[in-house]
Amino acid sequence: MSQQVTPEPIPEPPVEPTPESKRRLKKSSPITRWAKLLLKSKTGTVGLFIVLVVFIVGIFADQLAPFGVNEQNYANMLAPPSWAEGGTSEHFLGTDNLGRDILSRIIYGTTISLLVGIFSVVVAGVLGMAAGLFSGYYGGWLDTITMRLVDAFLSIPNILFILVILSVLNPGILTLIFAIGVTNWVIYARLIRGEVLSVKEREYVKAAKSIGTKNMTIIRRHILPNVFSTFIVISTLSVATTIILEASLSFLGMGVQPPDVSWGYMLADGRDYLATNWWLATFPGLAITITVLGIIFLGDWLRDVLDPRSQGR
């Protein structure tokens, strides 16, 4: 049973750091501090490891995949995984109905998942960050309009919005990034705005205002750095939900289109062979689950590090 966590008042850093204090700050660099904290958390370490592996696989897909993404092997159609009865050592996770190597397709799918996951988070993050910063800082009619817009977006499940956008535009990776980006910005906008509202009441912001610092400078120098940790945590966890979203859309046939490959698309393919060839649908789903799990672990750890109040929740 741990004690109740009462947030202690954090002493504000001196306004003008002396050379001495600057050196001291540098010494305990955040990277070493984070590395120590990371090794303390088992799930955080596992998460980082998974994410690193996924990134390496995604970046070096061409070098790592034993076969081409759409390379067909007619002699070995629907071959089971190598350890199962009738499997060949050539195809570790088996082949699909067109004789394509499942392992290779999962490896190529990693690249697509990461591309869509990261870039749509960037689009959503930039839009949402800007909306949250300005509406929180300036308030007034800008805030009212932005927040009503956020309410409207949140009232509709985002997959609905994305489906409507995808029904209008031609499906593909870029459309997908755009559609997910322009619907997911609201999550950032709402959370960042909340943070900004509390940060802008702090002494140093008021002090900066009173000496006539320009609004844009205050936002950049005093507000942005203080909401950035929230931003990083939401972004990390958003990559996880976005990867699932991309897979869902591709599963519905509205996301990534062939000849590109996506885990969701592979799952949709595999569903038709469920009764006879279980491996088609099983492995792409495992890939999604493991990747998402890794990102969630990493994100939770980041939240604990960046926001000590949330520890252990």
Added chain:
Amino acid sequence: MKRFLIQRLLQLIPVLIIMTFIVFSLVYVAGDPVALMLPEEASPEDVARVQESLGLNEPFYVQYGIFLTNAVQGDFGQSYRYNQDAMSIVLERVPATMELAIASMIFATIIAIPMGIWSATRRNTFIDLFITGSSVLGKAMPNFWLGIMFILILAVNTQIFPVSGRGTFMHVVLPAITLGTAVAAEMTRLTRSNMIEILQQDYVRTAKAKGVSNGIVTYKHSFRNALIPVVTIMALQTSTLVGGAIVTEQVFAWPGIGQLLVQAVNARDMAIVQAAVFLIALLVIFINFIADVLYRLLDPRIKY
């Protein structure tokens, strides 16, 4: 309370206007539906006549006005595929989706609340670790994959449940679990963290100090208070639930709104897309409103 209700209802108006505006403008951008409605050999005069009759020559804001007036009356035009009123086709699918959503909500609640309490009262034990671990896993698994795995193991291999379709109680079990898992995961996590917070409150300590039994402290003093935020979460999860239903219905060939919507998007049957999105959004907005009111009724600390 009356003032709060009026205020909250007034807040819905801009949300509804923006929502309809987004739905309308997307379809406006989609372009001319006439090409899909008429046979290919239709003459330019025919096309112009149909455009005229549908009001497609009017400027954007006039079209939006017409759309809004019709939408209020539930009129989203004819589905070109079914040659029927779009809203009535969508309404036909409502019971199936409702059945699925309610079943998965029941499943999620039954699983999540006891699990959340259990792990909170046994914090940092093996059970806690197992429950929190499962809830993370429940969030990480895409629900359509979970559904497919259920079909593989419980319907194809062991034939306990039917593979797809709607009808008997057995039909709803797998889709409901598939759809409810993510919600259950989120609810477990929240129940747990709320319970942990409340178990540390002074009045809980006082109750324990004066010798009230553990069971009563857990259920009477803590659980009732922990439940308040859970009600809100249940409502917020409706959005997740509806989103998930679109995919789950596809996996199990469940004849609900989600399946209809996906078919309509693929066929670019915009009347149905608009009607379905409008109806779903209205439902989600309504449920959120109810939850907000309920939350205030449950928690006397909140003043209006």
